[in-house]
Amino acid sequence: MRPWRTPPRVTVRSGPYASPNPAGSVYAHQEDVLGATVYQVPPVTRGGSAEEQTYAARCAPGSAAFWYSPALYGTLASGGTERPLEDRMAGVLPLGEVPASGVLDVTVRTRTQNATAGEHPVGCLDRAALDRAVGRLTATGATDVAAGGHTIGATLPKGSAGTAVFAMTDVPGWQCTAGGKTAAPVPFHGLVSVPLPPGADRVSCSFTPKGLAPGLAGAALSLLALASATVASLRRRRVRT
Incomplete structure (x- = not known):
């Protein structure tokens, strides 16, 4: 698979977005963060046994298929390739390009008792939709980002409005400013965000571990x-x- 385009480390969101895909899936969460629909999350048909589970799904041919099964430990086989499954540590795994038939077949061999891949283990990524989404975030996002130590600052396009979202984990200890004024950071699907006051074209955040001061x-x-x-x-x- 070719490398994916990535948005700037600081982007601007003008309004709310909710993924139309199943809310409990990792793919819907990624779309909520991105602010765009880029995945097809198909239903899966499960077969096999508890130790050798089979899954079948249909996706758009040519899309990029991914797998997520945080409860399973063992091996995953698909498209002639076998790879280890290490529950949550495995993260989201690439399955490769969906064939012309549109059919995905996955076999999981596991010793995890009373566990399955869940309701929505498969997500198929539309590369063109991702490129468009990243293009929009790049066009409206930070024009300059400087990061060092425990501080990150960004210059935004003139007239930016909405919320600045930083590509960093929302944990206690972040202190931010927007337009030169103190701004309380707001959680954004696990990331740090800052509401933009009118005329703000500069945002910054610094991190002090809780209890350090x-x-x-x-x-x-x-x-x-x-x-x-x-x-x-x-x-x-x-x-x-």
Whole structure:
């Protein structure tokens, strides 16, 4: 498969989007993050046994097929290729290009008890739709991004409106600004986002691990106490001499 185009690390979203694909699937989540429909998530027919499970699905010929089965550990075979399955650690696995018949056949050999691939293990990616989505995000996204250490800043096109979305995980510790003013970060499908006030063409975020600031303050107080004790000790020695 050829490399996929990727959007800028900071993009601008003008409005809400909800994937039309099944909400519980990893593919719908990816579409929610991207803000566009790029996957076909077909129903699957399951057969075989608990130890050797078979799955069949139909997708558009030429699309790129993927597999996700976070509950299964074993091996996956499809299109003449076998690869390891390591439950959640395996992530989303490429199955290759959907053949002209449109039929995908997958065999999973597993020792995981009472587990299956779930309702929606297969997703078929429309490359052209992905290219269009990335093109839109690139056209409206940051024109310049600078990142270093625990800080990232971006320049946005003039007149940007909506929400700036940063390609970084939403965890406690992020502090952001938009248009030079403090802006509380907002979760965006697991990423960090910042609402844009009118006229804002610059956004930035810096990360301080939770508890670091109080820890630094405590360390500073300890150093002050140590310094005070040292000075007092030196003074006492001078008095004695």
